[in-house]
Amino acid sequence: MAAIASGRTAGLRRSKALAHRPVPLRVALALLALAGLLPSLAFFAMEYRVVVGEKQAEVERQGRLYARAIADDITREVAVKQAQLAVLATSPHLAADNLAGFHGQARRSVAAVPGWIVLLRNDGQQILNTLEPFGQTLPVSRTPALVQRVTESGECETSDLFRSLVSGRSVVTLVCPVSGTPYVLSGTMPVEHLSGVIARQTPDGWVSTLVDRNGLVIAGSESADAATGTRMPDEMRSRTAAGLGGWADYRLDGEAFHAGWQRVSNGWIVLTAVPRATVDAPTARWKSEVLWSLVVFSVLACLCSALVGEWIIRSMRELSRAAAVIGAGGVIDTVESGIREVNEVGQALAQASHDRAKGEIANAHLAALVSSSGDAIMSVSLDGEILSWNTAAEELYGYRAEEAVCHSHAMLLPPDRLEELDAKVEAARAGRSLRLETIRLRRDGIPIEVSLDAAPIRSADGTLVGISVIAHDISQRKRDEAHIQFVMRELSHRTKNLITVIIAMARRTARQSDDFTDFEDKFTGRLHGLARSHDVLVHMDWMGATLDELVRFQLAPFVGESSSLTIDGPSLMLRPEAVQNLGFALHELATNANKYGALGQAGGRVTMSWTVATGPNGDDRVRLCWQETGGPPVQPPRRAGFGTTVIQKLTEASLNATVTMAYDPEGFRWEVDMPAAEILSETPPPPAAPAPAPEAPAAAHPAAATQAAVPEAPDGGPAGAAAADKAAAADQAAASASASDVEVARTG
Numbered sequence: 001m002a003a004i005a006s007g008r009t010a011g012l013r014r015s016k017a018l019a020h021r022p023v024p025l026r027v028a029l030a031l032l033a034l035a036g037l038l039p040s041l042a043f044f045a046m047e048y049r050v051v052v053g054e055k056q057a058e059v060e061r062q063g064r065l066y067a068r069a070i071a072d073d074i075t076r077e078v079a080v081k082q083a084q085l086a087v088l089a090t091s092p093h094l095a096a097d098n099l100a101g102f103h104g105q106a107r108r109s110v111a112a113v114p115g116w117i118v119l120l121r122n123d124g125q126q127i128l129n130t131l132e133p134f135g136q137t138l139p140v141s142r143t144p145a146l147v148q149r150v151t152e153s154g155e156c157e158t159s160d161l162f163r164s165l166v167s168g169r170s171v172v173t174l175v176c177p178v179s180g181t182p183y184v185l186s187g188t189m190p191v192e193h194l195s196g197v198i199a200r201q202t203p204d205g206w207v208s209t210l211v212d213r214n215g216l217v218i219a220g221s222e223s224a225d226a227a228t229g230t231r232m233p234d235e236m237r238s239r240t241a242a243g244l245g246g247w248a249d250y251r252l253d254g255e256a257f258h259a260g261w262q263r264v265s266n267g268w269i270v271l272t273a274v275p276r277a278t279v280d281a282p283t284a285r286w287k288s289e290v291l292w293s294l295v296v297f298s299v300l301a302c303l304c305s306a307l308v309g310e311w312i313i314r315s316m317r318e319l320s321r322a323a324a325v326i327g328a329g330g331v332i333d334t335v336e337s338g339i340r341e342v343n344e345v346g347q348a349l350a351q352a353s354h355d356r357a358k359g360e361i362a363n364a365h366l367a368a369l370v371s372s373s374g375d376a377i378m379s380v381s382l383d384g385e386i387l388s389w390n391t392a393a394e395e396l397y398g399y400r401a402e403e404a405v406c407h408s409h410a411m412l413l414p415p416d417r418l419e420e421l422d423a424k425v426e427a428a429r430a431g432r433s434l435r436l437e438t439i440r441l442r443r444d445g446i447p448i449e450v451s452l453d454a455a456p457i458r459s460a461d462g463t464l465v466g467i468s469v470i471a472h473d474i475s476q477r478k479r480d481e482a483h484i485q486f487v488m489r490e491l492s493h494r495t496k497n498l499i500t501v502i503i504a505m506a507r508r509t510a511r512q513s514d515d516f517t518d519f520e521d522k523f524t525g526r527l528h529g530l531a532r533s534h535d536v537l538v539h540m541d542w543m544g545a546t547l548d549e550l551v552r553f554q555l556a557p558f559v560g561e562s563s564s565l566t567i568d569g570p571s572l573m574l575r576p577e578a579v580q581n582l583g584f585a586l587h588e589l590a591t592n593a594n595k596y597g598a599l600g601q602a603g604g605r606v607t608m609s610w611t612v613a614t615g616p617n618g619d620d621r622v623r624l625c626w627q628e629t630g631g632p633p634v635q636p637p638r639r640a641g642f643g644t645t646v647i648q649k650l651t652e653a654s655l656n657a658t659v660t661m662a663y664d665p666e667g668f669r670w671e672v673d674m675p676a677a678e679i680l681s682e683t684p685p686p687p688a689a690p691a692p693a694p695e696a697p698a699a700a701h702p703a704a705a706t707q708a709a710v711p712e713a714p715d716g717g718p719a720g721a722a723a724a725d726k727a728a729a730a731d732q733a734a735a736s737a738s739a740s741d742v743e744v745a746r747t748g
Helices: 001-020 027-090 101-107 144-153 192-202 234-239 276-320 323-327 340-350 354-371 391-397 417-431 475-511 515-541 548-561 577-597 642-655 719-737
Strands: 115-123 125-130 169-179 185-191 207-211 215-221 245-252 253-261 270-273 376-380 387-388 434-441 447-458 464-473 565-568 605-614 620-629 656-664 665-675
Touching: 001 125, 001 169, 027 101, 027 115, 027 185, 027 192, 027 207, 027 245, 027 253, 101 125, 115 207, 125 234, 144 169, 144 185, 169 192, 169 253, 185 192, 192 207, 192 215, 192 620, 234 245, 234 253, 253 276, 376 391, 417 434, 417 447, 417 464, 417 475, 475 515, 548 565, 548 577, 548 605, 577 642, 577 665, 642 656, 642 665
Parallel strands: 565 605
Antiparallel strands: 115 125, 115 185, 169 185, 207 215, 207 270, 245 253, 253 270, 376 387, 376 464, 434 447, 447 464, 605 620, 620 665, 656 665
C-alpha cells in the first residue's frame, strides 16, 4: 500500500512538473496563432449571418421604398387631375350654361395636364368630350354607377380600369361633382402617362405595376400595352387584401419574385417586384467570394505566423548570445516569459540598465507632451526667469521661444498683478500647487484672461529647482458667461412684460366673452398670434423678420394653401418689436375677416400691400394697406372692443403710426402710415429660404408667445437703453389695449 501511495505521489509530481515546464517557443507561437484565428473565425461566422440578413433586409426595404415612392407619385397625379377639375368646376361658362364656351376652356386646360375632360349629366350621359368637336353626339358613360355615387356623395372618386367608348383606349378617370349644377366632370388619366410616372421611380432590374381595386393592371414600368388589363396573381391579391403596404413572395409563370407593395389612398395598389434570381445571384457571388477569401487569408495567416515565429526564435537566440554583452554594460530590453528559449537570457536581461532607459523614455514622453499640448506651458526659475517655452505659449502670448527664454516672467504680467509671482514661489516652496484665473499681457499689449496651474519642479533628490506654469485661454468662456447673464436678465424682463400683456388680454377677453368656450376660442387664438410672431423671430435668430414672412405666418391658419391672400410689396426687414406689434394687429384683422369678412366665405380675398415713400417732412414712411374684397357688405361697428384697440390704438402707440380704417362697400380697409426708422431694421433682409411651417391654431402653446428680444451690441450687452425702453413701452401699450373694443362687426 505504501509503495502504491508513493507511486501516485511521484506521478502527481511529474504531472505538476510537466504542467509548469516551459514549452518551446515554436509551440507557444503555434498556440498563439491558433488562439487568435479561432475567435476570428467564430466572429466571421456570426458577422456572415448578420450581413446576409442585412442584405435581404435591404432588398425588402428598397422594394417597399420604391413602392411607396410610386404610390406618392400616383397620389400626386390624382391630386393634379382633381385640381384641374376643381378649377374647371368654377368656370363662369358652366355657371351660365354656356357649354360651347366651357368646351373651349376645357380643351385649353388639357394642354397642360395629360388626358381629356368629359362633362356628363348625373345619369351618366356624356354632354361634351374634349376629344370630340362640340355638339358631337356622345354615348353614355361606361361608369354610370360611379357617376351616381359621386353625385350622391358630393365627393370626387377615381374609377377602376375600363375601355373608353370614344377613344377606344384603356383608361382610368377621376369623377368630381359640379356644385350647384346637374353636371359631373370626369378627368381621364391615360395609361401611357401613368406608365411613365411609374417608370421614373422604378430602378433597373425591377418591375412596377399599378393595379386597380378589381385586381386589373392599370399600368406598368415595362410593356404597358401588353400588361394593361391583365389580372394580378391570386396569391398576391390575397396577400395585399389587408393593410397599407408590405413585402411578399409570389410565383408568376413558374418564376419566383420578391415584391414590395403599397396601397394608394383610393384603393389602388402599387406592386414593385424583382425576380428572386436577380437578388440571389449577387448574394451567391458575394458568399462565394467571401468564403474563398476566408480560406485564402487563413492560409496566408498561417504562413505569416510560421515565418514570424521563425524570426522570433532567431531573435531570441540572438538575445541569448547577447547576454554576455549585457553583462559587460550593454543595454537591451528586459524580457520575461514562460518560454524556455527566452528564459535562458532572462537573468542576464534583468541586469540591464533598466533605470537609465526608463528615465530616458520618461523624459522623451514628457517633452512630447509639453511640445504637443494645446495649453501654454513654461517652466520658471525661482527668481522668475523663463526656462522653457512651448509652441502653444508662442501662439497665446505672441513671443517666440528665443524671445521668451532667459527673460523675466514679469513681462507677461500687468503692473497691478506682479505680486502673483511671489505667491507662486511661496506655494512651490510649501509643496503646493496653485490654481487661479487672472489676466496676462500679449506681446502686443492686449490683455487676455487665462486659467493658471502652477506646480513645483523638483530634482531627483527632492530639491525645489523651479515652477511649472500651465496657462489656458478662458477669454471665450468669460464672454459666454457674460452673455448668459445678459440673456437671463433680458429673459426675466421680457417674461414679466409678456405676463402683463397676457393677463390684460385674458381679462378683457373674459369680459367680452359669452361663455367659457367663447373665451377659450378667442384667448387661444390671440395666444397663437403671439406664438406665430415668436416663431418668426426665432427663425431669424431674434434679428427681426421680413414683413412678407410675418404676414404669411400670421395668416397661414386662416388661408392655408388657398389663393385667397395676395401680398404685394418690397422686401423689408422689421425690428423685433415691430414684428410683435404688427403681429398683434394682423392676427386680429385675420380673425375678424375669418368670422365676418372676406375670409369667411368662398371667393373672398385679402390683399396686403405696402410701399416705402418719402413723407411730408422728408423722412421715409412705410405705408401698409389691408384690403378685403369679395366678402359680405360691411358697416362700422356699433361698439368698440379689444380687437379694434389692437389694430388702431396699440398700433399707433407702439409704432408711432397713423391708422385709418374704412368700411368701404367693396370691403373693409385698414391703412397704416409709419416712420421707417421706427420699424425697419438696419439688418438687410436675408435671401429667400423656406421657413418652418407655423403651428396649427388648434394646439395651444402659451410658452411660445414671448416678447421680441432687444438687439445685442457687439459686446453682448443691450443695444441701448432706448431700445429697451421702447420695447417696454410697447408691452405696456399692449396691456392698456384691453380698455376697449371688440371685433369689427360686419353683416352679410
